[in-house]
Amino acid sequence: MNLTLKVWRQKNATDAGAMVTYKADNIIPDMSFLEMLDVVNEDLLLRGEDPIAFDSDCREGICGTCSLVIDGIAHGGQRGTTACQLHMRHFNDGDVITIEPWRAKAFPVLKDLVTDRSSFDRIIQSGGFVSVNTGGTPDANALPISKLDSDESMDAAQCIGCGACVAACKNASAMLFVSAKVSHLALLPQGRAEAETRVLNMVRTMDKEGFGNCTVTGSCEAVCPKEISLDFIAKLNREYGKAVLVNRAERQNAGA
Amino acid sequence: MILTRIFHSSLGKKYIMAITGGAMFLFVVAHLLGNLQIFLGPEAINRYGHFLQSNMEIVWPARIGLLIMIGLHIWSAISLAAENKAARPIAYVNTKTVAASYASRTMMMSGLIIFAFILYHLLHYTVQAPVVNLKHVDFRTLHDPEHRHDVYNMMIIGFSHPAVCAIYLIGMALLCLHLSHGVNSMFQSLGWRKKTYGECLSKAARVIAALIFVGYASIPIAVITRFLVQK
Ligand code: FES
Numbered sequence: 001m002n003l004t005l006k007v008w009r010q011k012n013a014t015d016a017g018a019m020v021t022y023k024a025d026n027i028i029p030d031m032s033f034l035e036m037l038d039v040v041n042e043d044l045l046l047r048g049e050d051p052i053a054f055d056s057d058c059r060e061g062i063c064g065t066c067s068l069v070i071d072g073i074a075h076g077g078q079r080g081t082t083a084c085q086l087h088m089r090h091f092n093d094g095d096v097i098t099i100e101p102w103r104a105k106a107f108p109v110l111k112d113l114v115t116d117r118s119s120f121d122r123i124i125q126s127g128g129f130v131s132v133n134t135g136g137t138p139d140a141n142a143l144p145i146s147k148l149d150s151d152e153s154m155d156a157a158q159c160i161g162c163g164a165c166v167a168a169c170k171n172a173s174a175m176l177f178v179s180a181k182v183s184h185l186a187l188l189p190q191g192r193a194e195a196e197t198r199v200l201n202m203v204r205t206m207d208k209e210g211f212g213n214c215t216v217t218g219s220c221e222a223v224c225p226k227e228i229s230l231d232f233i234a235k236l237n238r239e240y241g242k243a244v245l246v247n248r249a250e251r252q253n254a255g256a
Numbered sequence: 257m258i259l260t261r262i263f264h265s266s267l268g269k270k271y272i273m274a275i276t277g278g279a280m281f282l283f284v285v286a287h288l289l290g291n292l293q294i295f296l297g298p299e300a301i302n303r304y305g306h307f308l309q310s311n312m313e314i315v316w317p318a319r320i321g322l323l324i325m326i327g328l329h330i331w332s333a334i335s336l337a338a339e340n341k342a343a344r345p346i347a348y349v350n351t352k353t354v355a356a357s358y359a360s361r362t363m364m365m366s367g368l369i370i371f372a373f374i375l376y377h378l379l380h381y382t383v384q385a386p387v388v389n390l391k392h393v394d395f396r397t398l399h400d401p402e403h404r405h406d407v408y409n410m411m412i413i414g415f416s417h418p419a420v421c422a423i424y425l426i427g428m429a430l431l432c433l434h435l436s437h438g439v440n441s442m443f444q445s446l447g448w449r450k451k452t453y454g455e456c457l458s459k460a461a462r463v464i465a466a467l468i469f470v471g472y473a474s475i476p477i478a479v480i481t482r483f484l485v486q487k
Contacts, residue, residue: 006349006350008349019349069348069350069351071350071352072348072350072351072352073352073354077352077354098349098350100348100349100350103344103346103347103348104343104344105342105343105344105345106343168354170340170344170356170361171339171340171343171344172340172343172344173266173340173343200261203265203266203267204265206266207265207266210342210343211266211343212339212340212342212343212344213266213269213270213336213339213340214266214270214444214445215336215340215360215363215441216360216437216440216441216444216445217355217356217357217360217361218355218356218357218360219353219354219355219356221355222354222355223354229451230444230454231449231450231451231454233444234443234444234447234448234449234450234454235447236267236447237267237270237271237444237445237446237447238446238447238448239447240265240267240268240447241267241271241446241447244258244261244262244268245258247257247258
């Protein structure tokens with residue numbers, strides 16, 4: 001199949017950048033979207049041009065590195081799928097496809113389609129640690145956890161931190177990401193001890209990094225390759241409210 | 257410190273948004289139930305109007321309370337919206353709306369129009385400025401045989417001009433749009449939404465919003481179609 005690509009090209013972080021049109025010819029429908037870009041890049045290299053820079057790592061939908069807004073939708077619009085797992089058979093011969101980077105103040109573009117997502121790392125860091133006792137391996141079932149809680153926790157833990165939620169949100173809000181990270185630890189007894197300080201610190205870092213606010217549009221949930229539910233955002237709101245009211249974090253710091 | 261965590265955080269400002277919105281929602285419901293008494297005739301609604309007017313202990317705390325609610329609601333909306341705008345300095349060239357409802361994307365627009373509507377509504381029936389009722393009637397001079405303020409005939413005259421009727425219908429349609437998203441989001445922002453009843457809540461919000469529209473719109477429509485006439 002033959003396609004026309006309109007790709008965001010930007011030399012470096014300070015360059016203004018612009019959309020540039022490329023031809024992608026002889027694309028095999030079984031290729032992934034990133035393989036299609038590899039083909040285009042090989043062509044560019046042969047012609048002595050700068051290849052299109054884009055992020056990828058695992059290419060099997062588990063690392064969260066790939067980050068493309070394809071035709072106006074983060075990861076291209078196939079439910080529960082990362083851009084690397086999106087295949088060209090979902091497009092038609094002759095299509096014109098626009099490809100843009102994640103757009104958010106907290107995700108500045110470094111080059112072409114590559115953004116700096118270290119703001120997510122800083123949110124994770126601010127979440128702090130989980131207390132785990134050293135010593136012998138604990139007995140199985142010494143710490144009872146209901147199947148429901150563990151399932152819900154694992155649902156939240158599926159988040160691969162790709163940032164599609166931010167990219168899709170009209171407010172560039174990171175609430176779905178933060179809610180997944182806060183929830184998966186808050187749901188388990190091991191993570192419960194530091195739950196209050198964790199949620200307070202992560203929300204503060206999220207705000208400081210310049211992400212927008214949640215207006216409950218549901219776009220994040222719809223594009224999330226791991227289908228993290230909006231219910232976790234309600235849980236984050238609940239956890240934050242509890243932490244503010246109980247205020248244990250501060251009482252601890254004050255030594256009370 | 258608790259106040260900083262509420263007034264200076266994104267989540268806290270959403271709590272304010274939700275709580276003030278919730279309070280105003282309750283007022284909207286109560287106000288509707290009060291107004292629907294017009295269908296019971298002059299006696300019922302004039303007595304109700306007289307009851308409110310003669311009890312300053314009810315009217316003024318309610319007015320001041322609502323003023324604070326609306327002030328905080330608008331303050332948090334503007335503050336959050338400014339942050340949202342700043343969060344995406346460079347727009348997408350091509351962007352498709354995924355999942356987000358029309359109501360959810362236009363809360364600011366519907367909110368501002370509702371605010372303008374409220375100002376008109378206050379001038380119309382609270383301040384009772386004769387210029388805005390387009391009938392050139394001074395509502396303050398209307399009294400029923402029992403010397404109470406004649407709320408019944410004031411409403412009939414007030415809605416009998418088609419332009420005024422249209423303003424109310426538009427105002428209520430936008431309120432309906434605003435609430436169809438707002439009532440649901442309020443629970444989400446306060447963390448009171450759970451998987452078990454989440455879907456039900458979203459649907460209920462839309463049904464309630466529609467009922468509020470039907471309730472409020474029924475009065476000007478009844479007047480303009482002469483179902484309700486001056487007595
Ligand atoms: S490259 Fe790892 S998820 Fe796409």
